[in-house]
Amino acid sequence: MKSEPDTVCALATPPGIGSIAVIRLSGPRTFDILDQITRGMKPSRQPSGTVRLGWVEDSNRREIDHVMISVFRTPKSYTGEDLAEISCHGNQLIADTIIKLLRQHGCRLAEPGEFTRRAVLAGKLTLSQAEAVLDLIHAQTTAALRSALNRYEGGISKLVTQLAEELRNLVADAEYQLGFDEPDTQPLNLAKRVKQLTRKLDRIITRGKQNQYVYKGAEVAIVGRPNVGKSSLFNRLLGQKRAVVTPAPGTTRDRIDASIVLGDAQIKLTDTGGITGRSAGTISRPAAAQTCKAIEQSDLVLMVFDGSRPAASADQEVFKAACRHRAIYIINKSDKPRRFEPDFLNGNPGIAVSALTGTGIGRLRSMIARRFRLNLGTVVTSTRHLELLEECRTALNHSRKAPDAETSAFELKAALDALGKIDAPCTSTDILNRVFSRFCVGK
Ligand SMILES: Nc1nc2c(ncn2[C@@H]2O[C@H](COP(=O)(O)OP(=O)(O)OP(=O)(O)O)[C@@H](O)[C@H]2O)c(=O)[nH]1
Ligand SMILES: [Mg+2]
Incomplete structure (x- = not known):
């Protein structure tokens, strides 16, 4: 999938009959396209965060539906780009016709999860917050909802930042120690601190696995x-x-x-x-x-x-x-x-x-x-996060058992890299594809 900012659209509500249907557009041509297909409003001049009532019409000026358009200008939008939501009557035929019209004017149909993916790439959400969006949508119990909200508010990102901070200090001290000739000198207590961090990870992983039933x-x-x-x-x-x-x-x-x-x-x-x-x-x-x-x-x-x-x-x-x-x-x-x-x-x-x-x-x-009572606070329940925490813990164990200080420092850096993958979106398209393939179109 290309990541250049073209303008995308998709139905954001479930297909079928409903009181309203919402179509989302995001990208640089959002308002220009909307100006061309509407009457009685001028979305390009509409202030950000406002809603206007008007008509969507086809190229022969035939009315398609009476709609509300919400406007969110870059950078204050979900995706960080110019974004609009068209609320039309909840008829599949109307929604399909509007989407067809948008495509005729140059919009591309969004891929599954593309709006949230754009939000991550624009730095509006961390990757773990984006994953929490999916959990929010799929939560079946109040506990699952509470847990997803905690992660949507950045619970995992805070946890990762704290762990990474401790690891970065360890890496810095390990590299500092490399400068000394006598390997037995341990003024910085590295082995003990690595062990403490490993134990902390043990607790987080065990608690997370015990709570995976939430999802x-x-x-x-x-x-x-x-x-x-x-x-x-x-x-x-x-x-x-x-x-x-x-x-x-x-x-x-x-x-x-x-x-x-x-x-x-x-x-x-x-x-x-x-x-x-x-x-x-x-x-x-x-x-x-x-x-x-x-x-x-x-x-x-x-x-x-x-x-x-x-x-x-x-x-x-x-x-x-x-x-x-x-x-x-x-x-x-x-x-x-x-x-x-x-x-x-x-x-x-x-x-x-x-x-x-x-x-x-x-x-x-x-x-x-x-x-099956859920533990309170931030619980790591995502399989991807748990895999990365386990990778981090393995590297810490290797560091403790390393034959020399150089290997030990190398393994500490590997542990930090594993931790970094939880929230670092730009490093790997594979990670992004894995996360967003589970999303629905329009989210
Ligand atoms: N008095 C009494 N009878 C029960 C109770 N529970 C089940 N039964 C009876 O025990 C018999 C077997 O019940 P099932 O629920 O079919 O037992 P099961 O363990 O599923 O049996 P299988 O499928 O054959 O392994 C039926 O006649 C039930 O009505 C109970 O609490 N009290
Ligand atoms: Mg039976």
Whole structure:
């Protein structure tokens, strides 16, 4: 994609029928083009930050729509360029006709994310702020929204600036030390300071990974032996009868997925076929494999037991299959007399519920929500940012283990370079392409 400032346009609102549709234009010819296609207004003379009502007409002076035009002059606009927004009636035909007209007058159709890309190139937004714009648009929970706003306001940029400052001091001191002949002289305590910075990165990366569910959604699998009430619980948590429930064991075979929001997290809930262990054969091998895969992929396992029956070997198999994962033990069928007293849950009482009557389900919901509560403050959840922080940490580790002071200083600079890629847009078109390919046209 060329980066010279031609004038681009795109529909900024979702296609289809709506009360209004907004078409955006950005670039040096914005107002000149608008002057040519409008009547009853003169966008080139309109003050920045104002809105005017007028007509858009075609080349035969036929009216296309009565519109509002908002004008933002360079540099005080989203892209930093001359920018305008045409608000027309929300009819796809009208929007398409206006865009066609704009193109006839020399506008190019914008690429996905091109307006935000221009904002980054003009220095109006850092790259991590631009990525936060995408997260803002896609946020599904209030927590995701709060977290995206923190990053849109520059949370990541501030964090990177602080870390880079510490690293730059380390690089400067390492280079200063290179000037001395005796490598054992360590007045600047470099090794200790590198270790401290590595630990800081460890904390940021771990916290970020633990919180990635805010955007990716948390995977929660319901597992247990046949007939314990997994599908009944799945339906209860969803609030609708999605999975088939019967008194016969082995009813659920293929896994069933559904989305719910609990507290801060968007959750992908999976109902699975019962685990039977080696002894029984009520579910097929492929179904058992699917259940194992669901356990492997999950951020949390809901391990369900039938509280009305004594613990069986299959219950222990379930425990063995999932005990290495984060889990909540659920003792279902609490509406019946309790006969489940296992010795393998290591004293954990679990949570008693009845999927049939709904008793205990509210407590279970809160318990799940608590497991996915978002940490406050700036959290690095973007995979690209986490990869770069890991690259930075690897270089710091190499620096600490380097055989000589020169290699150590070289690795510190590599760490600084990795950190710099989080917000430095102009260094690589590849980075920009990777970031903006996920945007929609018009943003
Ligand atoms: N009394 C009582 N019965 C329940 C409860 N939960 C489920 N059941 C019953 O237990 C039987 C099995 O329920 P399902 O939800 O199909 O159990 P499942 O674990 O999905 O079974 P499979 O798909 O065969 O592995 C049905 O008859 C349900 O009505 C409960 O809390 N109390
Ligand atoms: Mg089932």
